Amino acid sequence: MRIILAPMEGLVDAPIRETLTRVGGIDRCVTEFVRVTHGMLPPRVFYKYAPELHNQSLTEVGTPVAVQLLGSDPQQMARHGVRAAELGATQVDINFGCPAKTVNKHKGGCVLMREPELMHEIVTAVRQAVPAAVPVTAKMRLGYDDRSMGVACAQALEAAGAEEIVIHARSKVDGYKPPAYWEEIARAREAVNTRIIANGEIWSVADYWRCREVSGCEDVMIGRGLIARPDLARQIKASQQGITVPDMTWPEAVALVREYATVLQGWLEDRYVTGRIKQWLNFLRQGFAEAEALWPDARKIRQVAPMLACLEQPVSITDSRAA
Numbered sequence: 001m002r003i004i005l006a007p008m009e010g011l012v013d014a015p016i017r018e019t020l021t022r023v024g025g026i027d028r029c030v031t032e033f034v035r036v037t038h039g040m041l042p043p044r045v046f047y048k049y050a051p052e053l054h055n056q057s058l059t060e061v062g063t064p065v066a067v068q069l070l071g072s073d074p075q076q077m078a079r080h081g082v083r084a085a086e087l088g089a090t091q092v093d094i095n096f097g098c099p100a101k102t103v104n105k106h107k108g109g110c111v112l113m114r115e116p117e118l119m120h121e122i123v124t125a126v127r128q129a130v131p132a133a134v135p136v137t138a139k140m141r142l143g144y145d146d147r148s149m150g151v152a153c154a155q156a157l158e159a160a161g162a163e164e165i166v167i168h169a170r171s172k173v174d175g176y177k178p179p180a181y182w183e184e185i186a187r188a189r190e191a192v193n194t195r196i197i198a199n200g201e202i203w204s205v206a207d208y209w210r211c212r213e214v215s216g217c218e219d220v221m222i223g224r225g226l227i228a229r230p231d232l233a234r235q236i237k238a239s240q241q242g243i244t245v246p247d248m249t250w251p252e253a254v255a256l257v258r259e260y261a262t263v264l265q266g267w268l269e270d271r272y273v274t275g276r277i278k279q280w281l282n283f284l285r286q287g288f289a290e291a292e293a294l295w296p297d298a299r300k301i302r303q304v305a306p307m308l309a310c311l312e313q314p315v316s317i318t319d320s321r322a323a
Contacts, residue, residue: 001240002027003233004166006199006223007068007139009033009098011279014051015263019256020226021063023248025233029065030139030221033095035108036071036080046087053088066091066137070098072107072118074125081126085134092130094123094162096140096153099172104144110172113144116156123160139166139199139221142184147171154188154196162194166221169200176224182214189216197221203228203286205239227280228287230256250290254311257281261304270304277307290315 005012005020007030017029031050034041052058052065059065067089071077081092096119098109105111112119119138127136138157143149150167157165167188169180180201189196198211199221211220226232231248238245257277264273281298284291293315301307 002197002219003236004197004219004221005029005226005233006221007032007093007095008223008227009100011227011276012223013276014049015260015267016227016280017052017063017065018059018061018263019260020230020233021059021061023230023234023256025231025235025237026063026226029059029063030093031065031068033068033070033098033109034080034084036069036073036076037106038073038076040076040079040083043083043087046084046089050084050089057088057090064090066093068093068095068139069126070095070103070108072112072122074118074121077122078125078129081130081136085130089134091135091137092126094126094136094138096138096157097166097168099141099175104172110141110144113140113149113153113172116149116153119153120156120160123157123162127161135163136161137164137166138162139168141168141171142174142181142188143171145171145173147174147181147184150184150188151191154192154194158192158194164195164197165192166197166199169198169215180211182211185215185217195219199223201225202232204232205235208236209239224283224286227283228285250288250315251312253284253288253291254308257284257311258308261308265304271302273304274302274307277304281311289317293317 005026009032034049050067057065067084069080084092096112103109140153154165167185169182169185185198196217197219198215198217202208202211202222203225285295298310
């Protein structure tokens, strides 16, 4: 009954993985994708996306982190899978789910679901090249043009040796628009023996249990829901034990944002740090009324210190909801 933090491109970087895994409840993380093209990437690229490789592929609190690759050339993907393992990756994940137009245009991500034979070839090449002790897994959607390819692609990945498959419960065309088609995950799960992990539209403890019931999956991957409510995994873990724990308060959430900003300032210029904070705050608006109330002012701020000061100011929730 694992909870996995989803690899959200441009958002779920190493600092946010560290921040969220410290809150508790997350069993595994996956990096943003490492884009594999024609040349062999140097180690510094892997370390950029997965600095946890310096720590046995673990976050500071000991949560495992998988290295995700994205590409369409089986041999190049195999070479990069080997390089990831040599650098310390304890799991190599392959991205067949990214819906971004730029990625799909260059034959990466979800567009490959039009070619289950190529998906099979890629995973076969990586599985044969990577040491047997390192699991090779994959993430996909239900299809590209529609939701008709879930079963065929899951079967192709299973036959190629994928040890786990995450299925996002939408097609590329669906994007991220509700609803999530968890029942289609169930169809794929019933067609394979490989472990299937459900993903998509889990924003609350109730969503988690409903997803498990409809999909039949024990494990789930959560992306936006965990960014909006950083304590969601902890809440779910408590519900698995039949207990409840207090909701995270807004001051506790702000403390996490401050911690995140401090780490980012060691990586980026202030203007980029502020941009990342705004990106997270935009998601927090869905989980905290205070974030919604502060958003009109916060979105105009360009420096880190004024941004954090803005988040820490008193907020009238009644007024913000009335607005």
